[in-house]
Amino acid sequence: MSVKAARKADVGNHVGPPASLSVPALAAFGVFAILPLFVALGLSFTKWNGLGSPEWVGLANWQEILTDPDLGHSIALTIGLMVLSWVIQTPISMLLGVFLAGSQRYREILAIIYFVPLLLSSAAIAIAFRNLLDPNFGVFASGLLPFLDQNWLGNPDLVFVTVTLIISWQFIPFHTLIYQGGARQVPQSMYEAAALDGAGRVQQFFFITLPQLRYTIVTSTTLMLVGALTYFDVIWILTQGGPGDATRILPLAMYQKGFVANQMGVASAIAVVLAVFGMTISLTITKLSGFTRMESQMEGE
């Protein structure tokens, strides 16, 4: 934090702009992001159907969700989605990103195509895949490759993996982009030195690229893990959490309790769980990695 530095520089008669310029941003964020967290906490102790006024019920909602096997299932699915999507996305994004960091012309052309999924909204991707995977009229329905001719979104045993793969299809380009940026920062001289010492490709990857990418890995991992908590639109459009509860991750469980079953109190309790979950993960990772250390490195130069 460069507040100290700023103070030092301001010892003279120079004051700088009024701090109050930041008030509108603080107000907007406070009212529509911070306040809702506390309101959600408050509502979690009430019974409320979305109309009328909330009625205090103490810990009843918490008792309900903590003993509800459905919520346990949703938490397990959410963690499963986190792990599986990380395992799928990270190696692919890293390899592609490092590969695309090269400046060969054909790699540049590949990159142009790779990043196209970034241009589609979650809703567009979900609608497209829903039709593409249709068991009757979809791409795989022709029976050309019988093992691919499955009811990908209707079979409770397959749907979770299908949804995770679609989410990966959507987000791998983004993480590839991050890894590409990271890989381009690795000093060329390190590879030259390693090559002189006789290190091969694979060794160079494990002893230079991978350690040099550690901060990129932290950034990308944080975004993936927190992201997995919040995928709502893709799953909502693809399956609405189904079939049954096969893809009902936490945000969907919350939405259904709140806006479909009109149990806003219970849904608020789930929202609090979600918020605590998300903030714990990102604060833990960022604490460990120093993401919030933001002092300008130009300072003092």
Add this chain to the structure above:
Amino acid sequence: MSRTQVPARKSSVKIIRSRPAAPISHRRNVIGGVMSFVWLGVVALPLYWIILTSFRSQSGFFVDGPLAFPSEPTLDNYRLVLENDFWRYLGNSAIVTGAATTFIVALGFLAAYAIARNGRGVSKTTFTVLLLGLAIPLQATIIPIYLMIVELGLYDSLLGIVLPSVAFGLPITVLILVNFLRDVPRSLFEAARIDGASEWQAMIKIALPLARPALVTVAIYAGLNVWNGFLFPLILTQSEDKRVLPLALTTYQGMFTINVPAVIAAVVMSSIPVIALYIFGRRQLLAGMTAGFGK
């Protein structure tokens, strides 16, 4: 320096542009090469299907093979989408995105300027709150936001979508702009002050033009998030004339049902604005997407 965790300083706005030579090795990168072509298939196949399907006639869709070229290519699907309120949905999306992005960038710039050049009192508080706020999952706030928007009488209005979208666009915006503005030498501002410029003039005449590349980056990042936003419109609007594009796609799915080519044409059309941006400003767009994360 490869301190990747420090989000977007001046240099990272241009990530994509800087292109140091590839990690050289005179042996071929076989694993990478094979992978890259497998992935090309994984990405291109659905896109190929999407494009072809959008030009298929309704009967052709059932008769042609799913990956064959359309036997009777047609633009009917696009016409059908246009005839079904596409412009209205596009307009709503444009209004919401334009308004929210304007507020995000304006409020974000003011706050970032105060934080970078003053950094005390309320601007320090703002920075701390926004940094913590980065970790708040938007999903966790939707019930109170729904309640608040209803209480404010803004349910089912475009402004109702804009307000919370602005709030959630601010943290990253401020983070990036603060990092950028901190790299502007203090002496520039001091010189301006000595020459008699007011603080206000120093901000408008010096900080604003210098920060332009960073402002473009954050505007793209914030704008795309709002443009693609689904959850706020889903819970905060209901009538047809307030519908934004992502939500409208589900409407089209419900309306066209098994007329899959028309549904897919809607998917393509909803993406055209961003595709255009990609064609005309690919590097800016990609830099904007990884705003604060890439480097």
